[in-house]
Amino acid sequence: MKLIDYHIHSSNSFDCKTSIDEICKKAIDLNMTEICFTDHFNEPIYTPLDVETYVSEVRSAQNKYKDKLIIKCGLEIAEPFRNPDEIKVITDKYDFDFLLGSVHNVENKKLRLYMAKKERLPIYEGYFNEVYKIAKYADVDVLAHFDLMKRYALDYCGNYEFNYFEERIKDILSILVERKIGLEINTSGLRSSLKETFPKVEILKLYKDLGGEIITIGSDSHKSKYLSYGYEEAINLLKSLGFNHIYKFTKRVPEKIKI
Numbered sequence: 001m002k003l004i005d006y007h008i009h010s011s012n013s014f015d016c017k018t019s020i021d022e023i024c025k026k027a028i029d030l031n032m033t034e035i036c037f038t039d040h041f042n043e044p045i046y047t048p049l050d051v052e053t054y055v056s057e058v059r060s061a062q063n064k065y066k067d068k069l070i071i072k073c074g075l076e077i078a079e080p081f082r083n084p085d086e087i088k089v090i091t092d093k094y095d096f097d098f099l100l101g102s103v104h105n106v107e108n109k110k111l112r113l114y115m116a117k118k119e120r121l122p123i124y125e126g127y128f129n130e131v132y133k134i135a136k137y138a139d140v141d142v143l144a145h146f147d148l149m150k151r152y153a154l155d156y157c158g159n160y161e162f163n164y165f166e167e168r169i170k171d172i173l174s175i176l177v178e179r180k181i182g183l184e185i186n187t188s189g190l191r192s193s194l195k196e197t198f199p200k201v202e203i204l205k206l207y208k209d210l211g212g213e214i215i216t217i218g219s220d221s222h223k224s225k226y227l228s229y230g231y232e233e234a235i236n237l238l239k240s241l242g243f244n245h246i247y248k249f250t251k252r253v254p255e256k257i258k259i
């Protein structure tokens with residue numbers, strides 16, 4: 001089985017201490033085929049990504065490990081609909097392989113702060129409204145961790161019921177399919193008390209039913225020990241839903257890989 005991970009953070013992200021070199025070495029140890037770095041960009045509160053340094057470190061690693069590992073250079077862009085013109089300047093300049101779009105903030109607050117003193121339904125409604133904006137307006141390749149809100153809300157007010165939000169979720173997925181934006185299976189939920197992927201299996205199933213095909217798998221690792229975590233489980237889940245491929249990207253062009 002080809003091990004491919006399309007959501008990886010390095011020490012260029014404000015919340016990660018692991019160097020690009022350490023991650024590459026670990027990926028080679030694990031016999032991985034391809035990795036894509038997706039450091040945090042456009043985070044409103046934290047130290048901004050030094051894009052120049054980040055990209056040059058990835059380019060050096062690509063050179064150093066070119067015979068052993070395919071290394072791609074991507075970004076995880078928080079709320080990419082917020083300032084599209086500024087983002088475009090950067091993405092044009094650096095010619096990234098892959099752009100993930102994420103909701104990390106609602107009402108200009110980190111998710112944990114945003115949900116404080118709110119009830120469960122409005123918490124999720126407000127969050128999915130932001131996800132809708134990515135689907136509708138953002139120039140990204142794949143939507144990251146569709147239902148990330150549940151990670152923060154779980155202990156506070158519980159997980160959400162798919163059936164309650166089905167129509168809203170269907171709207172979002174339909175736009176993703178129409179705009180050829182992919183959906184990520186983010187396996188980081190499998191290593192938390194949630195014990196489920198982002199998104200829930202029902203969302204993956206609905207995406208498939210609506211004609212969606214572009215799926216990437218990402219560990220969202222901030223430590224090298226989590227590289228490709230839950231990959232096999234994600235592949236098995238996809239197969240059980242009738243998906244035959246996952247995707248990788250080069251200069252933002254998708255390419256399917258048989259699973």
Ligand SMILES: [Zn+2]
Nearest residue numbers: 076102144145
């Ligand atoms: Zn994220």
Ligand SMILES: [Zn+2]
Nearest residue numbers: 007009076220
């Ligand atoms: Zn991430």
